[in-house]
Amino acid sequence: MxxxxxxxxxxxxxxxxxxxxxxxxxxxxxxxxxxxxSRPNTFESLVHIILEQQVSLASALATLNKLKEKIQEITPARVMLLTDEELKACYFSRQKTVYIRHLAENILNGNLSLEELELMPDEHIRQKLTSIKGIGNWTVDIYLIFIVHHGxxxxxxxxxxxxxxxxxxxxxxxxxxxxxxxxxxxxxxxxxxxxxxxxxxxxxxxx
Structure with a gap:
């Protein structure tokens, strides 16, 4: 346990x-x-962590806020409606655009359930999340610490x-x-x- x-x-x-x-x-x-x-166990929180990869926290937050301004609620379905150009206007790099789309697709097609992750041990969460393009060990560690509070x-x-x-x-x-x-x-x-x-x-x- x-x-x-x-x-x-x-x-x-x-x-x-x-x-x-x-x-x-x-x-x-x-x-x-x-x-x-602490952060809630939501798609938005995972997007936020992905945005924080290899950039300053302030820069990641600015991108997240720009996206929120554009679509109000950050959900997989709303993100998938945006064009690459619209995401670029929200300060998304080409790479982060690919990552966010992959994450949204995996949630929408049922391959990833954030609710189910709450009940899993570290290694199962790591396995599940790192199978998604753009999510590596650092992103998983931050998810484990900030979102599901593993000790x-x-x-x-x-x-x-x-x-x-x-x-x-x-x-x-x-x-x-x-x-x-x-x-x-x-x-x-x-x-x-x-x-x-x-x-x-x-x-x-x-x-």
Missing amino acids: FSQFNRDNYHQLCDRLAAQDADLYAIIRQYGYPPFW DVFPIGDLAAVNALKKVKNIPLATREEVLAIARQWKPNQTIATMLLWHFYLESRKK
Whole structure:
């Protein structure tokens, strides 16, 4: 069975990690608890994550908002009615246009049910989502963390999380394997540790 976290046990899980890792404790002591980042389990949320691939969060949000302005409600059926030119006018790259269409088609033809994903363990969700063009491991990790709140995910493809870990642990030259080895020490709460690392990354940049 997979572990999940929620608003009720979030701070308790942060405290549990802080008790076993002085570096994570230092993040809470300096910056407080991280926000409870969460998104609904909708087509729009998955579109948002795909838009966030390899661009700034602000840029992805601008594209999402432009699309919302165009079609009001972001649904598979409404997206499929748009031409490539209309999506381009909403700041979609050619690549992201292909990805969003594939996702919409898979939901419309019944190949992907977001409701069913809520009941699946990590590896089954990963298998199901990565079979869709344009969805890789990073996108799945963000879905697992933000949307279905699975508790033991470390997104090794996320630069902010990895760079924060290297800084917090003072290991700037750590390899991928070394980073994963440290993250495994936070099992079964790697997601909560990731939230703390993101919190550190965002707050420390404000200085």
